[in-house]
Amino acid sequence: MNPEALEWLFPTPIAVYDLTECVTDEIDNALQKISYTTNSLVEGIRGTQDPSKIPQLKKLYEKFQECIDSYSKEIGIKRSYISESWMNILSVNGSVGVHRHYDSVISGAYYPYVDDGSAPIAFISSTEGFRMIDIQYCTDDNKLYTANVHTIVSKTGKLVLFPSWLQHYVPTNKTEMRITLSFNTKF
């Protein structure tokens, strides 16, 4: 017998935007001029400069803000603004450990360039720490209700927005080049 209703309580909204229109040589060239350093969270390299401050990337960050506004409206929270941004580059065997973005409302990961088949971004369910014995007996018939991890494929020109409190990571990358621009927002 089917239930009269099946409620989705406390959903975690993750939005994906197609910004392939923003994939341009001008942006590529500007990103190539950024210098790099190592970072304790990243098995890869991190840009030393906040890309949101680079004049050639102004239009791109305006587009991100448009998407943040659309997402905020959709989920019913006040407007927030990009407060900081950074660039990570992963190559073969690169990865990013599990983390959250503190002191931020909405976080974003945009891929200005990734090789086909690059590692996805992986989100960890906020219910993970609360689930009990049921987790050992999942039938896998409906992963929407049982999964602890959900991955979103990385693709050139794709923007992923998510609540900053949501734990996430990047599993081991197998390609030569996976570039991400990440950012946080504040009210």
Ligand SMILES: [Fe+2]
């Ligand atoms: Fe992150």
